[in-house]
Amino acid sequence: MEFLNPAALYSFFLLPLLLIPYLIKRRPRRLVFSSLLLLRDFSSRSLGRPWGRLHLPPIFFLQLLLLILLTLALAEPVLSVRPLKVAVILDNSASMQALEGQKSRFELAQEQARALLRDLSASAQVDLYRTVPRLEQVRGEALAPSAASTLIATLKPYDLGEPPGSYGEELSRLAKEKSYERIFFLTDHPVRGQGGVIRALSVGQPQENLAITSFELARSSFVSAQLEARVEVTSFSSKEEKVKVVLKGGGKILSTQTHTVAARKSVVASFEGFSAYPAYEAELEISDALALDNHRYAVAPLSKGLEILAISPRPGALDSLRSIPGLSLKVIAPEAYEKNMDGGHSVEIFHFSALALLPRRHALFILPPKENPLVAVGGALSRPVISGWREPHPLTRYINFALFRPTYARTLKPLSFGDAVIQSPEGAIAIAVEHQGSRYLVLGFDPFPYLGQANLPVSIFTLNLLEWFYQGLSGSSIATGEPLRLPARPKGAILVNPKGEKFPLDREQGLFSRTFFQGFYEVDRGEAKEILAVNLQDVRESDLSSLAPIQLREEPAVAGGRSFLFSLWPYFLLLAILLLLLEWFLNPPVTEP
Amino acid sequence: MLPAPFTPDFLNRLEALRLRTRKEFLGSRPGSYSSPRRGTSLEFADYRRYSPGDDIRYIDWGIFARSDRLYVKLFREEVDLFVYLFIDASGSMAFPSLKEKFSPACHVALALAYVVLANHDHVKLHLLQEASAPSASPFYRGRHRIMDCIDFVSSLSPQGPLEMAPALGEHLRRLRRPGKAIFLSDFLMPSSSYQQGLNLLRAFNLDISVIQVLGRQEVNPPFPRGGLALVDSESQAEARLEWSGELLKEYQERLERHNLQLKSFCHQAGIHYSLFVTDNELSPFVLETLPAIGLFK
Numbered sequence: 095m096e097f098l099n100p101a102a103l104y105s106f107f108l109l110p111l112l113l114i115p116y117l118i119k120r121r122p123r124r125l126v127f128s129s130l131l132l133l134r135d136f137s138s139r140s141l142g143r144p145w146g147r148l149h150l151p152p153i154f155f156l157q158l159l160l161l162i163l164l165t166l167a168l169a170e171p172v173l174s175v176r177p178l179k180v181a182v183i184l185d186n187s188a189s190m191q192a193l194e195g196q197k198s199r200f201e202l203a204q205e206q207a208r209a210l211l212r213d214l215s216a217s218a219q220v221d222l223y224r225t226v227p228r229l230e231q232v233r234g235e236a237l238a239p240s241a242a243s244t245l246i247a248t249l250k251p252y253d254l255g256e257p258p259g260s261y262g263e264e265l266s267r268l269a270k271e272k273s274y275e276r277i278f279f280l281t282d283h284p285v286r287g288q289g290g291v292i293r294a295l296s297v298g299q300p301q302e303n304l305a306i307t308s309f310e311l312a313r314s315s316f317v318s319a320q321l322e323a324r325v326e327v328t329s330f331s332s333k334e335e336k337v338k339v340v341l342k343g344g345g346k347i348l349s350t351q352t353h354t355v356a357a358r359k360s361v362v363a364s365f366e367g368f369s370a371y372p373a374y375e376a377e378l379e380i381s382d383a384l385a386l387d388n389h390r391y392a393v394a395p396l397s398k399g400l401e402i403l404a405i406s407p408r409p410g411a412l413d414s415l416r417s418i419p420g421l422s423l424k425v426i427a428p429e430a431y432e433k434n435m436d437g438g439h440s441v442e443i444f445h446f447s448a449l450a451l452l453p454r455r456h457a458l459f460i461l462p463p464k465e466n467p468l469v470a471v472g473g474a475l476s477r478p479v480i481s482g483w484r485e486p487h488p489l490t491r492y493i494n495f496a497l498f499r500p501t502y503a504r505t506l507k508p509l510s511f512g513d514a515v516i517q518s519p520e521g522a523i524a525i526a527v528e529h530q531g532s533r534y535l536v537l538g539f540d541p542f543p544y545l546g547q548a549n550l551p552v553s554i555f556t557l558n559l560l561e562w563f564y565q566g567l568s569g570s571s572i573a574t575g576e577p578l579r580l581p582a583r584p585k586g587a588i589l590v591n592p593k594g595e596k597f598p599l600d601r602e603q604g605l606f607s608r609t610f611f612q613g614f615y616e617v618d619r620g621e622a623k624e625i626l627a628v629n630l631q632d633v634r635e636s637d638l639s640s641l642a643p644i645q646l647r648e649e650p651a652v653a654g655g656r657s658f659l660f661s662l663w664p665y666f667l668l669l670a671i672l673l674l675l676l677e678w679f680l681n682p683p684v685t686e687p
Numbered sequence: 688m689l690p691a692p693f694t695p696d697f698l699n700r701l702e703a704l705r706l707r708t709r710k711e712f713l714g715s716r717p718g719s720y721s722s723p724r725r726g727t728s729l730e731f732a733d734y735r736r737y738s739p740g741d742d743i744r745y746i747d748w749g750i751f752a753r754s755d756r757l758y759v760k761l762f763r764e765e766v767d768l769f770v771y772l773f774i775d776a777s778g779s780m781a782f783p784s785l786k787e788k789f790s791p792a793c794h795v796a797l798a799l800a801y802v803v804l805a806n807h808d809h810v811k812l813h814l815l816q817e818a819s820a821p822s823a824s825p826f827y828r829g830r831h832r833i834m835d836c837i838d839f840v841s842s843l844s845p846q847g848p849l850e851m852a853p854a855l856g857e858h859l860r861r862l863r864r865p866g867k868a869i870f871l872s873d874f875l876m877p878s879s880s881y882q883q884g885l886n887l888l889r890a891f892n893l894d895i896s897v898i899q900v901l902g903r904q905e906v907n908p909p910f911p912r913g914g915l916a917l918v919d920s921e922s923q924a925e926a927r928l929e930w931s932g933e934l935l936k937e938y939q940e941r942l943e944r945h946n947l948q949l950k951s952f953c954h955q956a957g958i959h960y961s962l963f964v965t966d967n968e969l970s971p972f973v974l975e976t977l978p979a980i981g982l983f984k
Contacts, residue, residue: 104771122927123915128905129875130919132941136928151912329983407803 095171095662096178099293100213102168109161116154117383124565148389153681161671167666172275178218181274182207182242183265185281186224186251188574188635192301192383198446199298200251203280206295207246210278211239212594221272222246224256225281227575227610252610253386253574255632261644266294279644287646294646298638304355305387305636306339309376309629313395321394323365325376329355330637338379339363343371370394373614373625387636391627393612396517400564401438405431406445414545418560439449441563447539452529454604456563459536461504468512469525469536472505478539479520488562489515489526489535489555498551500539512536526562530576533566535559573631574612579604592615592628692794692969693801700974702805702830703797704983706770709739709957712865714766726764731732733761738755766810769866772796773858773962774840775900776814776822777849778921779875783904785844791965792900793840793873797833798973799869802983804830809866812836813858814843817850821857837923851876851884857972859891868893873901874891874949882952889956896959896982899949902964908938 097103127133172178178680184207197205200395211220219236222245232245261279269291275351277292279285285294285677310327325339334356335549341349348368353361371394380389399420404412409425416423426434428447435453442457448466464471480495495516505521508514511529514522523538544552572578580589580599589597589606592613597606599617609615609628689698711723725732737746737757745759774796780789795810803810809826816822824839851872868888874881888895910917910930910946917926928934946962953960958982963972977983 122913122916124916124918124925125910125919126782127917128779128788128873128918128920129907130922130926131875131877132938132945133917133926133928134925136934513923550954663975 095125096218097213097225098170098172098178100169101210102165102170103213105165105168106162109158109165109283112154112158112161135173135409137424149161152596153677154599156673156680160670160677162604163666163670163673167663169660171666173331173660173662178214178219178276179221179236179272179274180214180225181221181268181272181277182210182246183223183225183229183277183279184246184249185226185279185283187226187256188251188253188386188630188632189282189384190251191253191386192298192303192638193300193385194301194383194649198251199282200249204246204249204284207278207280208243211243211246213518214239216240221274223268224249225261226252226257226510228257229268234242236422253612253630254610255573255575255630255635262287262646264362281644282638283641284643285646286643287460292646294644300639300641301383302333302338303382303384303387303636303638304329304331304335304378304380304385304391305384305633306376306378306385307360307394307633307636309374309390310565311374311395319557320366321370323368323374323376323392325363325365325390326360327360327363328360328636329357330635330639331355332357332639335380336359338544340377341365341368342375343369343376344373348374351444373627377538383638384636386612387630389612390629391612392629393614393625395564395567400441400560400567401574402441402443403434403437403439404443404445405447406443407447407558408445411540412443412542414446414542417545421560431537440567441560449582450582452532454532456533456566457535457607458559458585459561460540460542461538466536467509468527468534469506469508471538472507474505475505475518475520475523475538477501478503478520478523480516480523481519482514482517484513484515484526487515487526488565489524489558491558493551494553495551497557500541500544504534506538528566531572533563533578535562557687570625572628574609574628576609576628577607578609578615578626578628580604580617586620588618659676688706689833690790690794690797695975699799700970701801704802704974704978705806705952706768706799706808706867707981707984708804708867708894710865710892711783712867712894714767714768714820715809715864715948716767717765718767719765719806719933720764722764722770724764724766725761726766728763728765729744730763730765731760732763734758735761748869753982760772768803768806769864770799770803770808770810771813771862771866771868772799772810773813773815773855773870773872775831775849775870776816776843776845777872779849779873780845780848780900782920783902786892787904788873788900788902789845791963791969792898794964794969795898795900796840796869796871797836798969799865800827800831801830804832807866810836812839815849815851815854815858815872816843816845817847817854821854821861823858823861849876851880852887855884855887859887862891864946865892866894867896871895871898871900874899874906874945875901875905878945878948878952880899881949885952885956885958889958895956896980897949897953897961897964898977899946899960901962901964902929906939906942906964910935933939 183355184203194201194202218239220239220242221236222242224232234348255278265277272518274291279292279294281296282298285296305328306325306327312322314320314322324342325341327337329335334354339348339351349365351363353363355361374392376390401422403426404423404425406412407428412425415421440455442453442455444457444459444462446461448459448462452467477499478499483490483495503523506523506525507517508525512525512527515526516524525536527534541552541556545556546553587599589599590609610616612628612630613627615626702937708720711721714722737759741759747758747760750758782788800810804827808830811826812824814822820914822843912930915928915930950960959982961976961980
């Protein structure tokens with residue numbers, strides 16, 4: 095006999111509580127009786143028993159048996175003809191690093207999981223899963239409970255947010271596909287509902303927390319050498335908090351600021367005029383539940399100006415860009431892109447051209463052909479009227495759109511994602527996309543022939559978009575879980591992650607996807623090192639007081655999936671009910687005299 | 688207004704009854720009970736030598752013919768009866784409520800009183816209470832006085848403790864005429880107490896009957912199991928105990944022994960004894976049980 099819910103067996107420890115009503119001196123019920131003549135010596139006799147006031151009538155043992163049967167029924171005993179198949183899923187997202195007293199939520203989950211496994215029979219088969227970066231089996235084979243317990247002890251939480259999608263559906267699908275008898279899901283999310291197979295065990299309590307939700311380093315403009323840092327601190331606390339924000343560079347404290355953050359509000363600390371270092375760290379000096387989000391990392395933006403590779407069938411049309419200071423422009427024909435794609439440029443401008451796939455760098459698409467990966471190109475417009483624009487947005491600031499009148503434009507429609515930044519009544523003519531750390535801007539018009547004082551709005555828009563790309567190059571970091579784009583490197587390059595683990599990089603390897611931890615990733619190219627900052631960028635993980643609840647659903651039964659199991663709990667329950675009736679019969683409720 | 692059990696049919700059947708006495712008393716006027724004195728009834732008593740002045744109608748001429756001596760026949764005198772109904776009005780008679788114990792006891796007393804009144808005898812009601820002065824009705828005679836009896840028993844409510852002998856003594860000091868005494872009580876008191884009381888009645892040369900009145904809750908206490916603090920309805924003494932089926936059984940055995948002891952004492956003392964449990968019907972008790980023990984003819 096095995097138990098599908100062995101944790102219920104711990105209820106046996108509660109059985110001695112049944113003695114309490116018999117042990118404690120209950121206040122006797124005061125009743126008037128005609129004469130105590132015949133009852134006089136009963137009291138001394140009942141109190142003079144060798145075991146004092148403990149009176150254990152036969153009904154006590156009946157009640158004890160009843161509780162034992164109910165506990166056994168709760169533990170869901172089954173008779174199975176093959177080993178029990180159980181899945182243990184550990185939530186290893188960033189919020190599981192939050193401390194609950196001395197231990198983190200993940201450690202508590204590990205302890206609970208190991209306790210669950212201890213209760214399983216040795217013949218049971220355990221599949222161990224973790225939730226991030228995606229719901230996947232830790233080792234691709236079924237383990238014995240002891241082996242799974244050992245493996246659980248070695249797991250660590252990642253600095254990753256929750257994957258998109260519903261846990262409830264994922265778990266139901268898993269239960270259905272793998273025919274598990276029981277799935278134990280240990281998470282810090284509150285759980286609603288309870289499935290027949292899925293048992294979600296919630297660890298941790300709602301906690302108050304403060305977090306750095308943004309750390310951006312930028313030059314004041316792409317022609318300026320002066321650095322500015324912007325640190326956004328968000329409170330997930332119910333009360334006002336005073337926080338000290340520290341800016342560090344090269345391991346030294348560069349500046350500190352103290353701010354007061356109102357409950358559930360954000361505050362921005364701006365730093366200026368600090369020394370140049372290759373890498374910077376913003377730290378929140380506060381002792382709260384989650385230490386992970388009290389740190390953010392950023393690398394210094396490019397010291398040189400904006401290097402642009404323009405791909406255009408008409409090179410002369412981009413000449414006006416050369417008049418902008420701090421800009422280095424190289425114009426090539428579309429056919430030459432393959433040769434030049436790995437150059438040192440940071441932004442690509444596809445002028446009347448596009449690639450089949452998204453480029454690896456920030457890219458501006460001007461009047462792209464229909465075969466492009468981002469937008470569907472619509473009809474042509476002559477001197478379109480601008481009817482709407484995103485505001486506030488770095489691309490639209492300082493622009494008088496009443497005077498913004500491109501001569502020719504085509505409407506655009508995002509294929510999958512993207513924000514319409516500028517719109518005409520016929521449709522969007524500028525769409526901005528941020529995807530996997532890269533910024534893409536698709537324009538349905540060509541701004542470059544109109545640069546200069548003759549058309550100030552378009553000129554300002556051009557400067558805005560160059561600034562936007564520049565900010566994208568330097569200011570924000572990569573989110574944990576997003577792949578690192580690795581530019582061309584010599585043979586034998588090594589990547590070192592924040593935990594000090596080294597990963598040799600193949601020459602062809604363009605991406606490094608194991609960005610599970612927040613911090614600096616160093617690419618050692620031999621003579622030079624490149625530093626990349628990776629940060630947890632999921633504010634949901636920092637909001638420890640209101641994590642999204644997981645809605646569990648009853649899984650549909652799998653035909654023939656559990657025919658090898660014979661549930662005993664209905665019989666235990668039936669027996670318990672019979673005993674309850676017997677107890678009621680033996681000890682009926684008594685009416686007051 | 689007569690109480691509910693006193694239906695016309697019940698009253699008719701009561702009128703057919705007569706109290707039986709085992710002693711002869713001196714009555715005040717002719718009646719239907721034997722007197723120790725010789726009188727003019729039809730019941731022959733004895734012979735006596737003729738004395739001048741005797742009524743010659745009572746000379747037994749047969750004896751004169753055989754023995755040539757004059758004897759006169761003597762007949763018993765039949766007189767009326769004085770009945771004393773003593774009703775225990777202590778606190779225990781109000782348990783669990785008046786309606787469930789004291790009123791049924793009063794109904795029994797009223798039924799007995801009605802039998803007495805219907806036979807043109809005298810009845811006097813005594814309520815036994817320790818706290819107050821002796822409460823007794825005047826002698827009633829004639830069935831119309833049953834309403835006075837009802838008013839009297841309704842005038843007092845049972846309360847307080849009762850020491851039987853002293854309380855009876857107060858009433859008996861005022862008792863002038865011997866007769867039949869019927870005592871109604873739960874007798875939930877030490878045996879010495881009721882023995883003293885009943886012996887006191889015997890000392891007054893009364894023909895005694897005892898009716899023990901118990902409530903169903905005294906026979907079979909419906910206490911909840913577990914710890915109880917029982918309070919005596921008379922003395923307010925408290926006893927704490929763990930009530931169980933075992934205790935219930937033992938209590939019932941004790942009550943049975945107690946009742947048996949009372950019955951045995953009554954038997955030895957020549958007292959009629961009967962037990963009335965108040966949830967039983969009054970009519971069968973009065974019309975069947977009491978005649979069976981010899982209280983009625």
